[in-house]
Amino acid sequence: MRILISMICVLSMGVINVRAQSEVSEVPTLPGWKNLPGDEFNGTSVNKKIWGLYGDPKRNYANDAYGNNPGQGMAQTYREQMVTVKDGILTIRATRDPINTGISKPEVPDPYVDYGVIPRYPLKPNHNGTNLGWWSGFLSSRDVKRYYPLYSRIEIKAKVPYEIGTWMALWLRHRLGASTFEVDLLEFFVNDDNADKWNNWEQHTYKFKGKRTLHQSVHGLGWFQDKDKKLTLTNKYNYNPFSERVREISFDPAADFHVYGVQMDPVPGDSSKHIAISFLLDGRVRSVFSTKDYVIDGTSIYKYNEFLKKKYTADIDSVWDVAINGGIGGTPDEDGGGILYPHMDPKYGGDPNKVPHNYEMNVDWMRIYKRANQPLWLGSTPVSWDWKTKTVELVIPAERFTNLKVGDQLVMDIDTLSASEHRESGKIKLDIYDKKGENIIAVRPELAQLDAQVTFVVNTEELCNKLKSEGCMLKGENLRLFSVCRSSKDIAKWLGFKQISWGETLIPKEQFKDVEDKYQLEVIVRDVKPDAKVFLRQNKNPEEGQRDRPALSSDKPYGNIIKLTEGADEMAYVFTINAAAAQELKNNGLAVTGNGYYLRSVRLINNASTAVNNIITTAQHDGAVYTLDGIKVAERWGANTLTRGVYIVDGRKVIIK
Numbered sequence: 001m002r003i004l005i006s007m008i009c010v011l012s013m014g015v016i017n018v019r020a021q022s023e024v025s026e027v028p029t030l031p032g033w034k035n036l037p038g039d040e041f042n043g044t045s046v047n048k049k050i051w052g053l054y055g056d057p058k059r060n061y062a063n064d065a066y067g068n069n070p071g072q073g074m075a076q077t078y079r080e081q082m083v084t085v086k087d088g089i090l091t092i093r094a095t096r097d098p099i100n101t102g103i104s105k106p107e108v109p110d111p112y113v114d115y116g117v118i119p120r121y122p123l124k125p126n127h128n129g130t131n132l133g134w135w136s137g138f139l140s141s142r143d144v145k146r147y148y149p150l151y152s153r154i155e156i157k158a159k160v161p162y163e164i165g166t167w168m169a170l171w172l173r174h175r176l177g178a179s180t181f182e183v184d185l186l187e188f189f190v191n192d193d194n195a196d197k198w199n200n201w202e203q204h205t206y207k208f209k210g211k212r213t214l215h216q217s218v219h220g221l222g223w224f225q226d227k228d229k230k231l232t233l234t235n236k237y238n239y240n241p242f243s244e245r246v247r248e249i250s251f252d253p254a255a256d257f258h259v260y261g262v263q264m265d266p267v268p269g270d271s272s273k274h275i276a277i278s279f280l281l282d283g284r285v286r287s288v289f290s291t292k293d294y295v296i297d298g299t300s301i302y303k304y305n306e307f308l309k310k311k312y313t314a315d316i317d318s319v320w321d322v323a324i325n326g327g328i329g330g331t332p333d334e335d336g337g338g339i340l341y342p343h344m345d346p347k348y349g350g351d352p353n354k355v356p357h358n359y360e361m362n363v364d365w366m367r368i369y370k371r372a373n374q375p376l377w378l379g380s381t382p383v384s385w386d387w388k389t390k391t392v393e394l395v396i397p398a399e400r401f402t403n404l405k406v407g408d409q410l411v412m413d414i415d416t417l418s419a420s421e422h423r424e425s426g427k428i429k430l431d432i433y434d435k436k437g438e439n440i441i442a443v444r445p446e447l448a449q450l451d452a453q454v455t456f457v458v459n460t461e462e463l464c465n466k467l468k469s470e471g472c473m474l475k476g477e478n479l480r481l482f483s484v485c486r487s488s489k490d491i492a493k494w495l496g497f498k499q500i501s502w503g504e505t506l507i508p509k510e511q512f513k514d515v516e517d518k519y520q521l522e523v524i525v526r527d528v529k530p531d532a533k534v535f536l537r538q539n540k541n542p543e544e545g546q547r548d549r550p551a552l553s554s555d556k557p558y559g560n561i562i563k564l565t566e567g568a569d570e571m572a573y574v575f576t577i578n579a580a581a582a583q584e585l586k587n588n589g590l591a592v593t594g595n596g597y598y599l600r601s602v603r604l605i606n607n608a609s610t611a612v613n614n615i616i617t618t619a620q621h622d623g624a625v626y627t628l629d630g631i632k633v634a635e636r637w638g639a640n641t642l643t644r645g646v647y648i649v650d651g652r653k654v655i656i657k
Contacts, residue, residue, distance in 0.1 A: 028570040031495045031524055031601035032411065032487055033153055033369035040365045041090040046083055052143020054078035061104040065126055066138060073129035073331025074167065075341060077122060082137035082326065090363040092168070092326035094136035096122055097357050130341045132352060134328040142321035147175050148368055150319040155261030155280065156185060157364040160253045162212060164190045165342030167327035168361045170260055172320045174220070174307060179235045181220030181307040183277060186260040188253070189215060191340050193246070202243065204387045204420060214249050216279040218289050221306045225296050239304050243384035244287035257364050258282055267292050268375050268400060273305055276378035278482060282568065283526065284452040284497065285413040285482045288380045326361055373411065373487040376400040381481050387420040392430070392476035396484060401467045407489030407511055410456040411496055413482040416449050430454050430476035440466060443508055448499040455496035459508040492603040502595050506539050507602060509589035517579040520605040523562065525597045526570045532596030534562040536575060539589035549591050553580035564597055574605070
């Protein structure tokens with residue numbers, strides 16, 4: 001990650017003074033979310049305030065055999081030194097070569113055993129699955145008592161081996177342990193998934209032979225009923241169905257970095273007892289698991305929401321332990337399935353000497369967010385195991401629109417439906433209708449097949465009032481709908497996840513009533529290809545004899561064209577608005593077009609005022625750091641541990657720019 005020198009401005013009694021300078025990580029804003037402290041791995045070693053390491057010699061190599069047992073059959077022994085940080089990248093290295101290390105010393109040492117640091121080959125595994133051991137690394141935030149909010153978004157950007165015999169993973173454990181609840185952001189089961197799989201209930205064949213697949217799973221406490229109707233609370237795994245849990249991926253995860261994540265929300269309308277877990281890949285929602293969808297037949301008991309009870313989750317801001325591990329191997333089953341061990345990969349012909357000496361997992365960053373927009377509906381329609389349905393019909397009741405204002409946007413996560421034995425893929429469609437079945441949207445967004453979100457701007461009082469009084473129905477074709485969220489006009493003038501390939505996003509003039517000369521227009525993009533450009537134009541028809549809409553005025557020739565830097569992460573670009581452009585935006589609105597990127601948000605920045613005008617907060621006096629929403633993000637002030645934003649420390653507003 002890049003490092004910026006940023007000013008820390010402390011606001012107290014209306015006076016702004018520069019108090020200090022500090023190095024802080026530049027974490028780009030994620031539209032619709034608020035940043036919480038994560039880890040950009042910008043130091044020279046693992047931050048021991050954020051992570052504990054298994055196999056730490058200072059703790060007598062505690063937890064070094066995690067998973068290395070007859071049940072799981074993993075082959076690695078964890079050591080702290082197998083986790084390193086350099087040039088903004090954390091690396092977990094698994095090796096079958098000797099390293100300098102000691103071993104765990106029991107309370108009653110064996111006088112004939114050398115427990116000290118000497119060159120050692122990997123220890124023999126604690127089971128009979130294999131005699132070949134490995135050294136590797138494991139990070140856990142729980143080991144330093146650092147936990148993350150129940151309702152949050154957690155993403156990790158990583159490059160991970162995709163090989164038979166490797167079991168490296170990114171996952172979340174409940175603070176009471178994985179047996180209470182576990183959410184897997186990434187697992188690969190290379191051996192098991194290399195086959196076409198017929199599902200008789202779904203009447204569908206998963207054509208995975210020769211393909212790569214990603215597993216994102218839910219495990220933990222659940223209620224189950226036996227044949228005698230007796231209910232038992234126990235721990236099981238893979239609660240989300242195969243169609244949601246396993247997905248074909250089009251890339252080699254070992255060749256480049258990709259972002260694996262999850263966002264967890266209370267279910268709208270049932271927020272006190274249900275959670276929706278949305279799995280993410282490269283920022284896009286790929287499936288949604290909702291505890292509301294699973295009821296034991298003949299009862300009113302929900303199967304999977306036990307862990308939401310207060311006895312498990314008393315402090316909702318301190319629930320998730322983030323775990324990153326470099327696992328190697330797993331016990332084969334009777335049919336030759338399972339993780340297996342590296343030397344069992346057919347390409348090595350059973351010869352351990354041909355197996356690589358090292359496997360590496362690289363991690364660029366871990367980022368944590370709290371939602372800034374409001375979910376109105378979360379789920380999946382059509383459901384993932386339905387390979388026939390091509391249409392969407394969803395009613396959003398009026399009470400969900402209580403807080404809606406003119407200028408807000410309705411932002412919807414989608415995925416284009418794939419073809420199957422029962423349907424063909426087609427052009428995606430999505431629109432909003434009233435209870436009479438009449439379309440109520442005057443400015444319809446342009447849809448592209450690879451859009452990850454669809455955005456509707458509520459640009460009139462009439463539309464706003466209609467939604468608040470009647471609700472609406474969504475109708476679509478050839479797509480799967482995962483969410484409907486209200487994004488406030490105060491967050492952005494437009495927010496979404498729109499593919500721009502000479503298409504355009506139109507933002508109505510009503511969104512720019514407050515624009516003035518010298519304001520800045522911030523455009524956030526991602527997944528930028530080489531030579532990509534943003535074109536800022538007026539939202540009006542082309543002049544006679546012209547092909548394109550009129551350019552937005554600029555003080556520089558072709559200043560309305562923004563050249564983008566290639567990259568996958570969100571990046572912000574700023575366009576300074578002159579007097580002519582301000583008037584054009586007020587009169588016509590904005591058209592954003594160009595090629596080779598995805599548009600994430602457009603917002604206005606008024607440089608003449610601070611970001612904390614008209615904010616009233618309650619002073620905190622315990623030295624802890626709070627967001628403006630009152631969420632504690634740190635026990636004490638430390639600028640180099642916090643992302644850009646506005647914080648409250650001892651009653652003072654502190655800005656990290």
